[in-house]
Amino acid sequence: xxxxxxxxxxxxxxxxxxxxxxxxxxxxxxxxxxxxxxxxxxxxxxxxxxxxxxxxxxxxxxxxxxxxxxxxxxxxxxxxxxxxxxxxxxxxxxxxxxxxxxxxxxxxxxxxxxxxxxxxxxxxxxxxxxxxxxxxxxxxxxxxxxxxxxxxxxxxxxxxxxxxxxxxxxxxxxxxxxxxxxxxxxxxxxxxxxxxxxxxxxxxxxxxxxxxxxxxxxxxxxxxxxxxxxxxxxxxxxxxxxxxxxxxxxxxxxxxxxxxxxxxxxxxxxxxxxxxxxxxxxxxxxxxxxxxxxxxxxxxxxxxxxxxxxxxxxxxxxxxxxxxxxxxxxxxxxxxxxxxxxxxxxxxxxxxxxxxxxxxxxxxxxxxxxxxxxxxxxxxxxxxxxxxxxxxxxxxxxxxxxxxxxxxxxxxxxxxxxxxxxx
Numbered sequence: 532x533x534x535x536x537x538x539x540x541x542x543x544x545x546x547x548x549x550x551x552x553x554x555x556x557x558x559x560x561x562x563x564x565x566x567x568x569x570x571x572x573x574x575x576x577x578x579x580x581x582x583x584x585x586x587x588x589x590x591x592x593x594x595x596x597x598x599x600x601x602x603x604x605x606x607x608x609x610x611x612x613x614x615x616x617x618x619x620x621x622x623x624x625x626x627x628x629x630x631x632x633x634x635x636x637x638x639x640x641x642x643x644x645x646x647x648x649x650x651x652x653x654x655x656x657x658x659x660x661x662x663x664x665x666x667x668x669x670x671x672x673x674x675x676x677x678x679x680x681x682x683x684x685x686x687x688x689x690x691x692x693x694x695x696x697x698x699x700x701x702x703x704x705x706x707x708x709x710x711x712x713x714x715x716x717x718x719x720x721x722x723x724x725x726x727x728x729x730x731x732x733x734x735x736x737x738x739x740x741x742x743x744x745x746x747x748x749x750x751x752x753x754x755x756x757x758x759x760x761x762x763x764x765x766x767x768x769x770x771x772x773x774x775x776x777x778x779x780x781x782x783x784x785x786x787x788x789x790x791x792x793x794x795x796x797x798x799x800x801x802x803x804x805x806x807x808x809x810x811x812x813x814x815x816x817x818x819x820x821x822x823x824x825x826x827x828x829x830x831x832x833x834x835x836x837x838x839x840x841x842x843x844x845x846x847x848x849x850x851x852x853x854x855x856x857x858x859x860x861x862x863x864x865x866x867x868x869x870x871x872x873x874x875x876x877x878x879x880x881x882x883x884x885x886x887x888x889x890x891x892x893x894x895x896x897x898x899x900x901x902x903x904x905x906x907x908x909x910x911x912x913x914x915x916x917x918x919x920x921x922x923x924x925x926x927x928x929x930x931x932x933x934x935x936x937x938x939x940x941x942x943x944x945x946x947x948x949x950x951x952x953x954x
Contacts, residue, residue, distance in 0.1 A: 540565075540616050540623040545836065546674065547604045547631060552597045553674055554625060556616040564618065567595040567625075569602070571612035580614075583672070594674065604635045631677065673748040676835035685746040687791045689832040689840075690739055691946070692749065698738055698946050701755040710760035712951040714768040719954075720926050721770055724939055727932060732811055733774045734804070734942040735761065736796075736897055739789045741945060742778050754779060757948050775811055777804050790905060792842045793830025795897055798823070798904045799845070805910045809886075812938060816914065817885050820851040828905070831896075847904035850913050855883040857913040859901075875922035877901060879912035889917040891934055893926055894942035907942075925952040 542556030558565050567580040580595035597614070606612040607627055614625045675682045680694030691698040717733050724731040740747040741754035758776075765771045778788050778800070788800035796804065809816050825843050833840030850857045858881070865876030877900055890911060892898055898920050901908030911918045919934060921927075926941055 540618055540621065542567075542616055542623070542625045543628050544607065544614050544625050544631065545628045546677065547602070547607055547627075550598060550600045550602055552599055552602065552607070552614060553595065554614065554628075555592060555594045556625065557592045558618050565593055565616060566618070567593065567597070567614065567616050569597050569599050569612060569614055571602075571606065573612070577615075594672075604631055608632055608635045628677070676832075678835065681832040681835035682748050683836075684743070684748050687842075688739075688743060688746050688789075689792050689794075689830070689835075690747050690749075691794050691832070696946050698740060699749045699751075701738065701757070701946060701949075702740075702749070702751050706757045706949055709757050709948055709951065710764045713761050713948060714764035714770065716951060716954075717765060717770045717774055718768040720941065721773055723926070723928055724931070727928075727935075729931065729936060730812065730938050731773055732808060732938070732940050733770070734808070734894075734940065735774060735776055735948075736804075736942065736944045737776065737779055738945040739794055742786055742788060754945060755948075758945050761948065775804075775807055777807055790828070790830050790842060790844060792833040792840050793828075793905075794832055795830070795899075796905060796907070797844065798847055801904060801907050801910055804907065805914065808940065809914075814886055814888075817852050819885070822848045822851075823904075824848055828903075844905065847909070850910075852883065852885045857881055857883055857885075859884075859912040859918070872896070872922050873924075875900065875920075877908065877912075877920045879918050881913055881916055881918075884914055884916040886914055887916045888937040889919075889934070890915045890938045890940060891919040891921065891931065891936040892940040892942060893921050893923045894940070895922060895924070895944065895947075897942060897944065898922075924950075925954045927954065 540556060540558055542554060544552060544554040546553040552569065556565060556567055567582060568577040569580070570577040578597055578599055580597045582593045582595050602612050607614070616623050616625055672683055672685060675692055676694070678694050679692055680696065681689050682692035684690050693699045720733070721731050735758070737754045737758060740751040741758065744751040744753050762776055765774045778786070787797055788803060789795070790797045823845050826846055827841040828844045829841045833842070859879035860881070861877065862880050863876060863878035865874070867874035872895070879901070892911065894907070897906070898908045898911070899906035901912050901920065903909060908918070908920045911920070919936070921930065924943065924947065926939070931939060
């Protein structure tokens with residue numbers, strides 16, 4: 532160690548299940564030899580960890596994994612067993628991730644206690660991490676968040692995994708009949724809109740794991756079987772010219788279409804998809820001038836792990852066409868009674884918009900409420916003179932007949948192909 536330079540060790544135990552303990556440790560200085568081990572009275576000798584190193588910010592980050600047989604969360608919480616990081620004669624007992632402690636306490640509660648509002652309020656508070664870091668060190672390829680929703684891929688990418696969205700399951704099984712049902716639904720939507728003389732486009736966004744399978748920690752194809760079947764079925768249904776399957780026509784690589792710590796699109800991905808929609812509709816758009824900046828943004832997957840996982844992302848500050856800066860006015864903001872997402876409504880007017888059309892999108896979180904350029908609504912609200920975003924998996928024709936738009940766009944995502952909406 533350099534004279535006068537203080538070595539600091541940081542880290543956390545993030546996973547303890549089935550006798551496997553995982554986490555990460557960070558040394559503030561590069562080039563120093565670190566080791567991680569498990570010790571406790573029940574072990575005659577410390578159990579060493581398998582380590583994977585990666586450089587970060589002048590120091591080094593090690594992800595570790597220890598196979599410890601019968602060791603459980605309880606022994607780690609009680610202190611009977613410790614996970615220790617050692618480096619250059621200095622040792623530190625690594626703390627447990629808050630959610631591990633919460634899970635241990637939850638296991639001891641009765642069903643009645645688990646249902647108490649006070650308990651769930653405290654459970655929600657656990658997710659509010661603020662440890663002073665701006666970009667958290669990665670724990671290691673393949674590591675999963677405690678709830679299983681997020682997994683760590685290569686090159687700093689996080690992916691939806693086997694949790695509530697069951698994305699990894701998409702590539703492991705078939706969904707007989709679903710592709711045909713979706714194609715028939717697209718046909719029915721087209722027919723209903725043709726009756727009232729309104730053009731229609733359907734967007735089916737592939738999963739991040741389908742676009743970047745080579746970076747994904749679980750076996751993923753490009754794309755899933757149900758997605759591929761749907762690409763064939765839309766031709767049978769005669770709607771292939773009305774359905775967009777973006778991003779999969781580009782070579783496999785470290786695509787910039789998706790954010791790294793988010794399951795949604797980046798600014799570049801939104802920009803690219805907007806251009807594809809404009810082209811598919813036979814529209815033209817004058818040259819746009821974009822000013823941008825980089826901000827630290829915490830994605831929907833970043834909060835699944837210990838620390839403050841943020842990504843430096845490009846966001847557009849303004850969009851101009853000719854001499855006009857495109858500034859939409861939010862004229863309606865509707866939110867469902869009782870909360871939730873379905874039924875959210877936003878309507879914008881942009882007098883200087885380059886395309887003088889009224890567009891309605893029945894979509895989901897990929898459009899969102901248009902706060903940032905990583906959301907498609909941000910772009911649509913500036914490009915079209917009037918834009919309506921309705922958070923809905925279905926196509927409510929009553930709304931269409933009331934509004935009489937010049938174009939209807941419906942959007943879904945690959946993981947939702949398992950459930951076919953009614954309209």
